[in-house]
Amino acid sequence: MRSERARHNKIIFSGTVGAGKSTAIAALSDIPPVCTEAVASDETAALKKTTTVAMDYGLLNLPDGEKVMLYGTPGQERFSFMWEILSEGGIGLVLLINNANVDPLKDLENYLAAFKKFIASTAVTIGVTHMDRAQEPGLDAYRKKLAELGHDPLPAVFRADARNREDVATLVKALLYTLNPGLVDA
């Protein structure tokens, strides 16, 4: 069934508070992105019940009419219970880590642990954001950490500015090629 299938066409954006998930989705989305947290506070109580989820939602319209959803998980860890539910059936994960946080490598470890099952069955690419404000740790430190955590082969780790559409698209392209290097753009 078409609606059933469409539900699986989604790319998950996750990462620390303020890393740039909402910004990244907005940069890529063909529709103005929806932030359900904002919606929930304005809507009726009845609607609230179904929108307790604080997430971002964007959309890529493919030329053949098919849609790919871009889901941003809530950054705050109090919402982490729903990360797995949100990502179920997703194509893969774009993980954004705010390099200006206190311990971004620890953040990386926590998020990879939270998405362990999802990543094992799909793929992940990592965008290190806010590097213009915080140069350290550098990409090499991220790679070392990933190796320590047993990631072999290493996933793609790019310096990314969530405000730059091309950076975000490069992360998604790398994700697609990680899933299948033989992919051709046909």
Next chain:
Amino acid sequence: MSRHTTLPGPHLTALYLLHAGSMDVRLISLSVERHWKHAVRLVPTLDEARVVLVDCDRPGVEAAFEQLGPYPSAGIVCYAFHPKDHALRFPNRLILGKPLNLDALPGILAKAANDTAAIKATVTARRQVPAPVPTPPMAAVETPSSLGHGLHMDEERDLCGAMDDIPLTPGTPLSEKLFFAPDQYLIGHLSRAVEQAVASGRPHVISGLPHLIGVQPQPLPVCVTAFRGNQLRPFSMTQLPHATARIVSALIFSESVGTETVYAAEDFLWNIAAWAARGRLPVGTDPYQRVRLKAWPNFTQAFLSPHALRIAALWTRTWASPVEIATQLAIPHRYVFSVFSSAHFSGLLDRNAPTVAPIAVIPVAAHPSPSPKQEQRPSILSRILRKLLNAV
């Protein structure tokens, strides 16, 4: 004012650089000094020129062309980043693409000089403006593009060359053209400077170039330079005379505060190497030896040659030779050689392949799909990819 050409020798093309930037003047002078002493002579005035080279990208080019009025028998060769755009402004002019192909340039200049002289001989000079050179623009030749990344054909030739594939198995002697000597390019100097800076823990500077390039090893290795991005590419592609660049240890390397750009050393090395390599391999490379990428390069800054993302996706997970990677992805070898050269200089290449259990080479498109859910993937992934490629 009539023009009296003074020909210093029978084969030397007297070249005048009209309206060229100081950077280009230095680069072309260096090339003449090193490679074309016997083919080209730079002349200081239009009076002496048999051919002029004109940079169309700089403002005021129309006024520059007007200066040529009194010199109808001088050949004219133009160059620009987007020759096709200028072809409308200056129809019938020969417009080369930037960066200039320095191997081909002396021949083109000589031809332009001779063609104009020939026209002059048959058509008596009755015009004020110089005669157009009836040579087709360079950009219109070469083979069809095979890229998946929307790169323009000219760009493909400039950035990855046009080299044919090499034999799939070792044994046949390989053409010298497959290799480049890093020491003849900026990349050789840069890679030594980074090495020395990292080993000593002290900043190093490459001097003797139009701008300084500083290498700061700590806390994270970075390169700092006042070279602008669009200068770096042509400069990296150019062979430098041996004594041009010097590497010195330094306390600070600030050239002119505020105008420098800071690059992560790895990204900088990747790009400078790609531009020198143009689809070739560093001399001494065995294209049949299995290697691996230690990590993905930082592709938001590192130069994305055609198919580079696919190559990185495969090469971070497989020990394979450049030729095997190209075969698995069914792409021309030169694209893999480009990635190899960059990875080599940026320290991302792992050459210590395990001796046990060689990895079977399976064409990637033929990987089995483990679940029905994943069977759908290739099509939807491809379509998302196409959407992103077209939109970016």
